[in-house]
Amino acid sequence: MHNNIQEYYGKTLSNSQDLQTNACCTDAGLPHYVKPLLAQIHDAVMARYYGCGLILPELLEGLTVLDLGCGAGRDVYVIAQLVGEQGQVIGVDMTEEQLAVARQHETYHQKKFAYAHSNVRFLQGYIERLDELELADSSIDIIVSNCVINLAPDKGAVLREAWRVLKPGGELYFSDVYSDRRIPSDLVHDPVLYGECLSGALYWNDFLQLSRKHGFTDPRLVDDRSITIDNAKLMHKTGNIRFYSATYRLFKLGDLEFSCEDHGQSVVYRGTIPYHPHAFRLDAHHYIETGKQFPVCGNTWRMLHDTRFINHFDFYGDFSQHFGIFPGCGTGIPFDAVASEKKGGCC
Secondary structure, three states: OHHHHHHHHHHHOOOHHHOOOOOOOOOOOOOOOHHHHHOOOOHHHHOOOOOOOOOOOOOOOOOEEEEEOOOOOHHHHHHHHHHOOOOEEEEEEOOHHHHHHHHHOHHHHHHHOOOOOOOEEEEEOOOOOHHHHOOOOOOEEEEEEEOOHHHOOOHHHHHHHHHHHEEEEEEEEEEEEEEOOOOOHHHHOOHHHHHOOOOOOEEHHHHHHHHHHOOOOOOEEEEEEEOOOOOHHHHHHHOOOOEEEEEEEEEOOOOOOOOOEOOOEEEEEOOOOOOOOOEEEEEOOEEEEEOOOEEEOHHHHHHHHOOOOHHHEEEEOOOOOOOOEOOOOOOOOOOOHHHHHHHOOOO
């Protein structure tokens, strides 16, 4: 499978126009501050972009960021501007042709950013085997990945290695392709469907279970979109399977609770995160307006308190009380108390 992917992205595709679907190529809805960053990127790097989402988490200044499946380096060079000269971005990819383009333009971008030294480096290897690249335990602040994990034959190994190299409180923030059901094995072995980021997609519920198995107890969906397959031949092969591009954030925080438990806690956002003066959007269900008391579950409290976000919020409450599960957040109480009261009796 690795050989097929290297062939597809190293030789079959020469630029993003060669893709046969829109699964791995979109720049829709870019925030205003991203466009000037993209304008700094060399055209040859831009032409080989195959991402499916935007992977620019907040507060990157001075951090060490790892890009899994960096390709020709577009996202690496965008993030290099956000971490600043004192930060570092490490790109990992297994495709020699892609990395050659990224490395060829390293000096160009260093000069373009007016940095005294390059703050990027590129490593050739497999995202399932970061240990072979001598990436140490707890050495990375943020991991990003853009439509690549679906290409990995062993996705559990990717998540396991991500947990290993992340610092406590660090984050895996990535976009990828998911399906509404498990992909049949004959489609998984179709080289075009796999290379187009479709038949390697995880069934969304399998992804959630796999994340929890490898330590990321509470995956948070940031945004999503449906994928259209504008190719009659590929549509016929995939039949009724529906595909989605989705961005998730997974925090390395031990002992998170499985559900959204209510401990009477709340936060107030100070409006101090760059480019987000009026509100901070942690995920699809947590849009926190500046200056407004916002009730949160214990996990959300920790995602803000035990991470790089701590200085941008005021925190209220602790874990000394418990009021059950937040309504609408995960499993509700299964007991039909009203029916029981009507029926009476005992067990």
